[in-house]
Amino acid sequence: MTTKIGRPTQSDDNRQSVRNRLITAAKHCFSEQGFDKVSTRKIALAADADAAMIRYYFGSKTGLFEATIEETLAPVIEQLQTNLAPNSPPDPLVLMQTYYRMIAKNPMLPKLMLQALSQPNQPEAFGVLTGIIDKLIQGSEKWIRYFQQQNQINPNLNTGWIRLSFVSLMIFPVLAPKYLQQQLGVELKEEWLLSLADHNQTLLEQGLFASLATPKQGQTK
Numbered sequence: 468m469t470t471k472i473g474r475p476t477q478s479d480d481n482r483q484s485v486r487n488r489l490i491t492a493a494k495h496c497f498s499e500q501g502f503d504k505v506s507t508r509k510i511a512l513a514a515d516a517d518a519a520m521i522r523y524y525f526g527s528k529t530g531l532f533e534a535t536i537e538e539t540l541a542p543v544i545e546q547l548q549t550n551l552a553p554n555s556p557p558d559p560l561v562l563m564q565t566y567y568r569m570i571a572k573n574p575m576l577p578k579l580m581l582q583a584l585s586q587p588n589q590p591e592a593f594g595v596l597t598g599i600i601d602k603l604i605q606g607s608e609k610w611i612r613y614f615q616q617q618n619q620i621n622p623n624l625n626t627g628w629i630r631l632s633f634v635s636l637m638i639f640p641v642l643a644p645k646y647l648q649q650q651l652g653v654e655l656k657e658e659w660l661l662s663l664a665d666h667n668q669t670l671l672e673q674g675l676f677a678s679l680a681t682p683k684q685g686q687t688k
Contacts, residue, residue: 493535502583502592507521542568547610559633607630633671
């Protein structure tokens with residue numbers, strides 16, 4: 468993904484520190500100004516680093532953007548890509564807790580994602596983000612297939628909408644416009660978000676995963 472060109476003179480610890488600062492600065496700069504309006508020079512200035520370090524660590528601004536998104540979402544992607552087996556079933560609660568902890572540590576991430584997704588005319592950032600989102604969606608589809616194979620899906624539900632329901636339940640609160648968040652009492656803080664995860668898990672267990680429910684007559688399955 469990233470190509471190192473040349474060799475900086477700093478120690479290994481200093482190099483890692485510079486890289487981490489660039490990632491942190493990129494999150495703020497991209498989310499506040501958008502991918503197209505941020506220069507590598509601005510990011511480097513915010514990170515108190517030489518702009519040449521962006522090329523060294525990430526190859527380009529696009530490479531930095533990709534690394535920023537991928538490394539921030541890495542814990543969630545790892546959860547969704549876990550190998551599934553009857554003795555190691557997927558755990559929606561752990562997934563939601565992982566996701567919400569990541570959001571609590573990176574509250575600017577939703578804004579950054581919305582910035583990129585609302586600008587399809589910026590193919591570099593748009594392509595990077597949609598590629599990562601595709602990974603997340605594919606992972607969620609794998610989970611749903613697992614629950615279907617284990618007969619753990621509520622038969623009263625339209626299976627074609629399960630993915631939409633699951634993703635919306637988990638993601639909507641943090642992607643909602645600020646006004647809606649305020650009206651609904653959404654807080655991008657770990658304690659509040661983990662309480663939301665518990666609530667969502669209860670909804671799933673008593674609704675989506677209520678496998679003993681009786682199908683409605685004529686219900687699409």
